[in-house]
Amino acid sequence: KAGVTQTPRYLIKTRGQQVTLSCSPISGHRSVSWYQQTPGQGLQFLFEYFSETQRNKGNFPGRFSGRQFSNSRSEMNVSTLELGDSALYLCASSRDVETTNEKLFFGSGTQLSVL
Amino acid sequence: DQQVKQNSPSLSVQEGRISILNCDYTNSMFDYFLWYKKYPAEGPTFLISISSIKDKNEDGRFTVFLNKSAKHLSLHIVPSQPGDSAVYFCAATSSLHTGANSKLTFGKGITLSVRP
Numbered sequence: 001k002a003g004v005t006q007t008p009r010y011l012i013k014t015r016g017q018q019v020t021l022s023c024s025p026i027s028g029h030r031s032v033s034w035y036q037q038t039p040g041q042g043l044q045f046l047f048e049y050f051s052e053t054q055r056n057k058g059n060f061p062g063r064f065s066g067r068q069f070s071n072s073r074s075e076m077n078v079s080t081l082e083l084g085d086s087a088l089y090l091c092a093s094s095r096d097v098e099t100t101n102e103k104l105f106f107g108s109g110t111q112l113s114v115l
Numbered sequence: 116d117q118q119v120k121q122n123s124p125s126l127s128v129q130e131g132r133i134s135i136l137n138c139d140y141t142n143s144m145f146d147y148f149l150w151y152k153k154y155p156a157e158g159p160t161f162l163i164s165i166s167s168i169k170d171k172n173e174d175g176r177f178t179v180f181l182n183k184s185a186k187h188l189s190l191h192i193v194p195s196q197p198g199d200s201a202v203y204f205c206a207a208t209s210s211l212h213t214g215a216n217s218k219l220t221f222g223k224g225i226t227l228s229v230r231p
Contacts, residue, residue: 004158035219042223043159043204048214056218090158094216102216106151106158 002027004107006091010115018079021110025072025093031055032074033104034066037088046089049074078112081087118142119207121222129230134192136225138205141186145207149177149219150190153202162203163190195229202226 005024013019025032033056045058049068063064066076072093078085092104098112120139120192124175128134140148146167164187165172171180178191192199206219210216 031214031217033214035221035229043206043219043221045220047216048217050214050217055214056212058218077194092217103161103164104219105219107159108159 004091004093004105006089006107006110008110009108010111011115012115013081013083014115017081018074018077019081019112021078021089021112023074023076023091023093023107025074025091025104029093029095029105031044031094032068032071032072033092033094034074034076035090035106036060037090037109043090045075056092081108081114083114086112088112092114116141117177117222118145118203119211119220121205123225124223125226125228126229127228128195131194132198134190134195134199134221134227134229136190136192136203136205136227138188138190138222140185140188142206142207142209142220143186144209144211145220146210147208148179148181148188149206149208149223150177151204152199153204153224159195161205176179192227196230197229200227200229 029071033051034046035043048056052068068074090109092106094102149164150162153159181188202224204224205222208215
């Protein structure tokens with residue numbers, strides 16, 4: 001069974017640009033969530049999508065957005081990039097959101113560098 | 116405001132000895148706790164979890180202890196092996212939230228080094 005796939009693996013952008021990251025969850029998983037990892041803040045929750053609807057949202061500005069398609073694949077978009085957006089962006093999927101016993105499976109992440 | 120705290124950024128232990136990784140939380144709504152392990156260039160992988168109705172959960176060499184009154188949990192690895200060298204994240208969530216298992220609050224992580 002293939003794991004969570006994130007593309008691209010690395011990205012370099014300049015301030016003011018926008019970027020789109022892609023995530024394909026494990027087959028059969030309907031929930032996709034996104035996390036930002038930085039050395040200073042650790043992993044921080046961005047948002048979660050289930051059945052093409054944003055179910056939960058973290059404390060990030062509106063420049064960070066996402067969506068989920070009918071096949072559960074998800075994209076996140078960051079507009080007007082800032083230097084502080086440089087981070088590892090991790091996507092995670094799970095099978096069912098109704099129980100806390102469901103594990104999150106993470107992809108390897110997209111390393112974004114903003115110059 | 117850091118709701119999950121891993122105050123020690125690193126820990127070094129000898130192979131074969133016990134590794135104890137600590138985690139504190141402040142949010143009383145948290146009732147489910149997890150540990151994830153992360154190797155460089157890989158995403159975090161689930162290690163072990165514990166519900167607030169328990170005070171201990173064991174899985175092979177890994178045991179997690181929960182002290183609800185102190186809002187403290189710890190991960191014990193016995194015996195420690197060089198392959199355990201990684202960053203360990205403590206995470207928490209509240210079952211009251213829809214999608215609780217996806218909305219995890221993580222600590223900043225502890226880098227464990229196991230010396231051969």
